[in-house]
Amino acid sequence: MVVEKKNSARVEAGQRRVLDDATRQRRLSRQLEALEKDNFQDDPLSSLPAPGPTARLPAFSETEEPEKKKRKTRGDHFKLRFRKNFTALLEEENLADKPEPNYLSALAPPSSLPPRHFCCVCGFPSNYTCTTCGGRYCCVKCLITHRETRCLKWTL
Amino acid sequence: MATLVLDNGAYTAKIGYSSDQVSVIPNCQFRSKTSRMKTFTANQLDEIKDPSALFYILPFQKGYLVNWDVQRKVWDHLFGKEMFKVDFAESSIVISEPYFNFTSIQESMNEILFEEYRFQSALRINAGSLSARGYFRSEPYQLCCLLVDSGFSFTHIAPYCRGSRMKDGIRRINVGGKLLTNHLKEIISYRQLHVMDETHVINQVKEDVCFVSQDFYKDMAVAQLKGHDNTVMRDYVLPDFSAIKKGFCKPADQVVLSGKYKTGEQILRLANERFAVPEMLFHPSDIGIQEMGIPEAIVDSVQSLSEDMQPHMYGNIILTGGNVLFPGFRERLEAELRSLVPAHIPVKVTLPNNPITYAWEGGKLLANDPDYEEMVVTRDDYEENGHFVCEEKFDI
Numbered sequence: 179m180v181v182e183k184k185n186s187a188r189v190e191a192g193q194r195r196v197l198d199d200a201t202r203q204r205r206l207s208r209q210l211e212a213l214e215k216d217n218f219q220d221d222p223l224s225s226l227p228a229p230g231p232t233a234r235l236p237a238f239s240e241t242e243e244p245e246k247k248k249r250k251t252r253g254d255h256f257k258l259r260f261r262k263n264f265t266a267l268l269e270e271e272n273l274a275d276k277p278e279p280n281y282l283s284a285l286a287p288p289s290s291l292p293p294r295h296f297c298c299v300c301g302f303p304s305n306y307t308c309t310t311c312g313g314r315y316c317c318v319k320c321l322i323t324h325r326e327t328r329c330l331k332w333t334l
Numbered sequence: 335m336a337t338l339v340l341d342n343g344a345y346t347a348k349i350g351y352s353s354d355q356v357s358v359i360p361n362c363q364f365r366s367k368t369s370r371m372k373t374f375t376a377n378q379l380d381e382i383k384d385p386s387a388l389f390y391i392l393p394f395q396k397g398y399l400v401n402w403d404v405q406r407k408v409w410d411h412l413f414g415k416e417m418f419k420v421d422f423a424e425s426s427i428v429i430s431e432p433y434f435n436f437t438s439i440q441e442s443m444n445e446i447l448f449e450e451y452r453f454q455s456a457l458r459i460n461a462g463s464l465s466a467r468g469y470f471r472s473e474p475y476q477l478c479c480l481l482v483d484s485g486f487s488f489t490h491i492a493p494y495c496r497g498s499r500m501k502d503g504i505r506r507i508n509v510g511g512k513l514l515t516n517h518l519k520e521i522i523s524y525r526q527l528h529v530m531d532e533t534h535v536i537n538q539v540k541e542d543v544c545f546v547s548q549d550f551y552k553d554m555a556v557a558q559l560k561g562h563d564n565t566v567m568r569d570y571v572l573p574d575f576s577a578i579k580k581g582f583c584k585p586a587d588q589v590v591l592s593g594k595y596k597t598g599e600q601i602l603r604l605a606n607e608r609f610a611v612p613e614m615l616f617h618p619s620d621i622g623i624q625e626m627g628i629p630e631a632i633v634d635s636v637q638s639l640s641e642d643m644q645p646h647m648y649g650n651i652i653l654t655g656g657n658v659l660f661p662g663f664r665e666r667l668e669a670e671l672r673s674l675v676p677a678h679i680p681v682k683v684t685l686p687n688n689p690i691t692y693a694w695e696g697g698k699l700l701a702n703d704p705d706y707e708e709m710v711v712t713r714d715d716y717e718e719n720g721h722f723v724c725e726e727k728f729d730i
């Protein structure tokens with residue numbers, strides 16, 4: 179996060195920074211990745227005292243990237259070094275070299291409809307874009323909330 | 335010889351003998367903050383008295399089986415003496431897999447079914463192919479059908495013609511029930527109450543209050559109105575798992591417009607969330623997923639097929655999976671397709687009585703087919719010829 183801020187946010191004539199496209203894109207991918215998570219809280223078992231010698235750590239399906247760790251989500255736990263996750267399996271399939279149709283080619287292409295915009299605070303249709311982060315808002319009230327909460331300090 | 339039919343979903347397993355009824359059982363494990371040492375498997379969920387902050391351990395990732403330890407614990411439980419009491423040496427299994435399942439997962443599947451559990455025989459097949467079988471059985475004069483299977487991990491569009499899967503026409507949209515629930519959690523947490531840890535509770539909220547809008551911008555306008563004019567707004571009473579076991583919507587005559595209830599229950603006030611969440615199935619780009627929504631993807635799929643097939647597809651669209659149960663889903667899809675498809679081509683979208691168990695019912699038909707024995711791979715076959723014979727015989 180620290181690196182991100184240093185490199186990609188330049189200070190405008192005023193005091194507000196402007197996030198560049200790459201940062202906006204990274205932020206979006208992080209939001210979308212979060213929507214794939216199985217849990218956000220800690221495993222109840224991991225908050226117990228250390229297990230005795232016979233206790234084995236149970237299998238766990240989520241793999242947390244270090245990037246997520248840095249953020250303040252609490253959903254972080256033991257990893258399994260030996261288990262192949264989805265990404266590893268997908269790589270192993272080597273689909274770029276395999277005939278279509280396959281898992282990759284079956285993905286629905288981008289929509290040809292114009293994008294629709296919604297206020298990132300209240301969810302209603304929005305007409306305005308935050309100059310700092312590119313987030314959308316619908317009114318001054320929502321813009322203020324947005325700047326105070328997520329604009330440059332996205333935590334969720 | 336008994337045949338067990340298992341539609342092995344990423345969220346629920348649909349399971350039962352081919353001579354019997356289906357059961358829908360969580361295909362995962364859970365841990366609860368109230369009994370932290372214990373891991374609950376599948377339907378042991380019912381033993382957890384306070385499922386707030388329920389922790390999920392899922393065998394699937396993005397719709398594909400990756401965590402075999404968890405899957406085997408669930409299967410041990412399902413096949414074992416507490417549930418289906420499978421006599422493996424005398425049993426056959428029909429088991430479903432996702433489209434384009436990875437080779438290594440398919441091989442692990444063979445190994446576990448034949449070497450670990452030692453089923454007498456097995457038939458591995460796409461869940462959609464089971465649904466198509468069910469459809470062609472109930473509509474024997476139809477040549478084609480187009481499945482829309484919208485489940486926990488993703489949504490597939492899959493055309494079938496005379497019983498065969500049209501592989502080139504399969505489309506996947508990476509929007510499923512898990513993403514919808516997580517998105518609902520996220521917006522509720524930002525707007526009113528921190529519920530990020532409450533997947534189980536908010537999933538129920540989603541099932542209780544969400545619907546598919548028939549006129550999106552009109553509903554947006556209504557959801558913005560004040561007072562009684564806002565007919566979209568609902569106050570949802572969250573469960574506390576002591577006095578209130580299950581959440582519910584406040585009846586209209588008990589809604590306090592100010593939101594200040596004296597009863598002390600925890601309330602979520604939901605308005606545009608009710609239909610903006612399922613809307614992602616129709617417009618994934620609303621949250622930045624650059625993929626077509628279901629109606630557009632259906633047209634994209636059908637246009638990849640030969641022209642003579644196309645009208646038969648639009649006239650035989652069948653909905654499966656949990657997300658199609660949102661009120662209004664069928665009507666909205668049919669209306670949108672009607673506007674996208676040339677007027678002379680009939681469009682018909684069918685919602686079966688139980689879209690969640692539709693594939694299982696197709697599997698039951700398959701297991702009772704007189705030719706069933708010829709479609710399976712026996713353990714002897716597998717022991718002699720290995721993965722090769724499965725690859726030859728199963729159409730995954």
Ligand SMILES: [Zn+2]
Nearest residue numbers: 297300316320
């Ligand atoms: Zn707003």
Ligand SMILES: [Zn+2]
Nearest residue numbers: 308310311329
């Ligand atoms: Zn901003």
